[in-house]
Structures are given as C-alpha cells and as structure tokens.
Amino acid sequence: MAEKRKKVLGSLQPDVEDILEWNNLPDNAFEPASAQEKESFIQDRKSVSYWKDAWRRLRRNRVAMVAMVIVILIGLFAFVGPLLVPYGYDEQIRGANNLHPWHYSLEDQARIDAYMEEHNNTANLTPDEAVEQAKAEAAAKGEELSRIEEAKIRANAKASQGSGEGEVTEAAAIEALGIKAKPFGYSDDELQRMENGESVFPHVFGCDTHGRDIMVRTMIGARVSMIVGICCAIIVLIIGAIYGSISGYFGGKVDAVMQRIVEVIYTIPEVLIILLLGTTLKPVFEQFQNSGNGPLQQLVTTLGPNLISIFIAFGLLYWVTMSRIIRGQILQLKQQEYVTAARALGAKGGRIIKRHLLPNCVGQIVTTTFLQIPSAIFTESFLSFLGMGVSAPMTSLGSMCSDALSGLTSYPYRLFIPAAILSVMILCLNLFGDGLRDALDPRLKK
Structure with a gap:
C-alpha cells in the first residue's frame, strides 16, 4: 500500500525541467553556489557599540x-x-560712560549738545531777556532787530513759558538736526588714539554707567x-x-x-x-x-x-x-x-x-x-x-x-x-x- 502511494505521489510531482520552464529560470538555477557567490551574498553586519548607536540616534534629532x-x-x-x-x-574706560551700541560721533554729539543748550536757555528766558539776548547776538553780527522780529521773539518766549514744554530732549534735538547713529561705540580717549593711527576694538554692546x-x-x-x-x-x-x-x-x-x-x-x-x-x-x-x-x-x-x-x-x-x-x-x-x-x-x-x-x-x-x-x-x-x-x-x-x-x-x-x-x-x-x-x-x- 505504501509503495503504491509513493508511485502515485511521484507521478504528480513535476521534475526540475518543468520547474525551470514554468518560472523562466536559467539552467544552472539549482546548482550549488560557489564560495565567491556565498561571500557576496552573506554580508556580516558591522558591530556597533552603545555610544556609537546613541550618537547615531542623537544625530537624527535635528532639534537636539x-x-x-x-x-x-x-x-x-x-x-x-x-x-x-x-x-x-x-x-573702566575713560569717556565711555553710558555708551550706546549705536552711538553718535563726537562732532555730532557736540552739535546735539549745542542745540539743546541753545533752545533750553532760550526757553527759560523771560520775553524781555530773550529780546535782549537776540539784540546782543544781532549787534555782534552788525545787524539790528526790527520791531516785528522783537515781537516774534517776545511771543515765542511767552508761549514757551506758558506751555511748560520749553525743555528740548536729546531725541528731539537729534530729530531736528537729522543726525543718524553709527554702529559700535568708542570713548573720547579711543577716538583720539584712532586719529593717531592706532587700532581700537569697538564696544559692540556699548558700555555701562562706569564705562x-x-x-x-x-x-x-x-x-x-x-x-x-x-x-x-x-x-x-x-x-x-x-x-x-x-x-x-x-x-x-x-x-x-x-x-x-x-x-x-x-x-x-x-x-x-x-x-x-x-x-x-x-x-x-x-x-x-x-x-x-x-x-x-x-x-x-x-x-x-x-x-x-x-x-x-x-x-x-x-x-x-x-x-x-x-x-x-x-x-x-x-x-x-x-x-x-x-x-x-x-x-x-x-x-x-x-x-x-x-x-x-x-x-x-x-x-x-x-x-x-x-x-x-x-x-x-x-x-x-x-x-x-x-x-x-x-x-x-x-x-x-x-x-x-x-x-x-x-x-x-x-x-x-x-x-x-x-x-x-x-x-x-x-x-x-x-x-x-x-x-x-x-x-x-x-
């Protein structure tokens, strides 16, 4: 009975030629692989340490x-x-007290101070004092004020005293003169050294109260x-x-x-x-x-x-x-x-x-x-x-x-x-x- 069963199953099994024909395989598909083919097929995975593996995962984290x-x-x-x-x-650097990162040159700063001093002094004068000061300035130039100009000066002085807004701030003076700041500050001493040809490192973030x-x-x-x-x-x-x-x-x-x-x-x-x-x-x-x-x-x-x-x-x-x-x-x-x-x-x-x-x-x-x-x-x-x-x-x-x-x-x-x-x-x-x-x-x- 067992032999008869083997014969029946054997007749149902396809031979190698049928398998090659059905799958379009080459004739040497079932031949043993050579040693070179085995080496190229089996690739040993390189061992990775714990720290190398952690570094690999860390590199994938872009935020980190x-x-x-x-x-x-x-x-x-x-x-x-x-x-x-x-x-x-x-x-403490001499002349660098309260220096801004974006500063004004010494010439511009002198113009700003002069503008503030002139307008603040004028604003603090009485109308008569303002007229007398204007006459003195005109006389120094060889000129003479008219009655209309005197009236304007009296009116401006009286308006400044009445409004209480005669004090001119530094920001207002800068805006009126149209002066622009420059990057990186230098102290007075450093500017003098630069004029003599020395190289001076700028104060990129400015200076504090103590310079x-x-x-x-x-x-x-x-x-x-x-x-x-x-x-x-x-x-x-x-x-x-x-x-x-x-x-x-x-x-x-x-x-x-x-x-x-x-x-x-x-x-x-x-x-x-x-x-x-x-x-x-x-x-x-x-x-x-x-x-x-x-x-x-x-x-x-x-x-x-x-x-x-x-x-x-x-x-x-x-x-x-x-x-x-x-x-x-x-x-x-x-x-x-x-x-x-x-x-x-x-x-x-x-x-x-x-x-x-x-x-x-x-x-x-x-x-x-x-x-x-x-x-x-x-x-x-x-x-x-x-x-x-x-x-x-x-x-x-x-x-x-x-x-x-x-x-x-x-x-x-x-x-x-x-x-x-x-x-x-x-x-x-x-x-x-x-x-x-x-x-x-x-x-x-x-």
Missing part, C-alpha cells in the same frame, strides 16, 4: 543637534571671547553661569550616585531609613537655605580672607560667600532626585544573572556597584546630570538677580540683569542682551538634554 551647536557657540563666546577682546570685565564694556561682562557672566552649572551638576552626580546605589543595592531596612532621610530633605526650601547660608557664612569667609594672602584666600575672595553657599546647598539638598533615579535603576539591575554570578564568585557589594551596576545606569546618569546644569544656572542667576550671587566686581548674567533695571527706560539693551543669552542658554541645554535622554534610552531604539 541645533541646540548642541548653539550651546557650543555660547561656550566659545564665554571662554574664548574674553581672550580676543582687549578690555577687562572690571576695566565698562558690556560685551566682555556678558562673556564673563555667561562663563560664570556655565561653570557654576557644571560644578553643581558634578556635585549632584557624585553624592546622588553614591547614596542612591547604596540604598538600592542593600535594600531592606537600610533602604527604608535612607529614603526617609531623602523625604525629609525634599521638604526643605532650597532657596531659603542658600540665603541663610550666605548670611551666616559671610563673616566667617571675610575673616578667612583677612587671615592671609594664599591661593585659597584668593579663591574665596573671587567666588564670594554667596557663590560658595550655592555649592554647599547643592551638596546638601539638590542630589535627592539623582539618588531616587539611581536607586530605581539599581533595584531592577541587582536581580540580573550577572549580579548573582558576581556574588557567587565572592565579589563584595562595593565592587558589584562600581563594576556592574553603575556602568549599566550610565544612560540615566548622563541624562540626569546634563539636565541638572540648566537648573543650576537658573538658580545661580535668580540668586544673583536678588543680590545673593557673585560678589562685585565679578559679574554674572543675573547680576547684570539686576543692575540694568535702574536704567531700563533709558538703556533697555543692558537688560535685553544678558537676559536673551541666559534664556537661549537654558532653553538649548534643556532641548539637548531631552534629545540625549531619547538617544541613550535603549527602549527608544529605532
């Missing part, structure tokens, strides 16, 4: 890449810019903000990673006690602690500065008690979010087989945390640390705006915004320039941090 480029440009502006500009952040170049101060302010943000993020990383990894690895009562401490720290107002630390430590640091002239005293003098208080507050309070994130990752990873194998081989807890657990949390660590930088920059700028940041003459973007409020109506660019740089810096750091989080998360792999 644009934000990264802007952050790099701001970094060059802050760290390389002061080396190219010959002015110091605390250098200090605003662009250099903005560069130094951006540098201070970025250094404070990076240093605070590193402090948060070290303390948070150590605390969170110990809490998550040991678990049990150790984890319960450590997390209750974290919850207590969460309830403490950070800004209030910074203000209290700055007020309490200020006399201590002043006494320490006066005790000697070593490098440590110079560092304390440069930073100031308020900035040191910010670093202390970040070390005391701001690491709790980092520790919670690391703890959650450690609780998941410590149940993996490689951790069990490490324990079986006799590895201690510290070695397992350092060699096995923390390296596998590197994505979350890098992302959280980077997102901590804009938070620290904002905190420092906010405190500097309140007068609790860097000490004068050192500057930051927040302190520059605070100083600019007094002349907001007259010199609004002094507020807009540092505020714009601070806003763009924080925005781009947040956007790049979000893109970095997406790139380092394996679950979002595309």
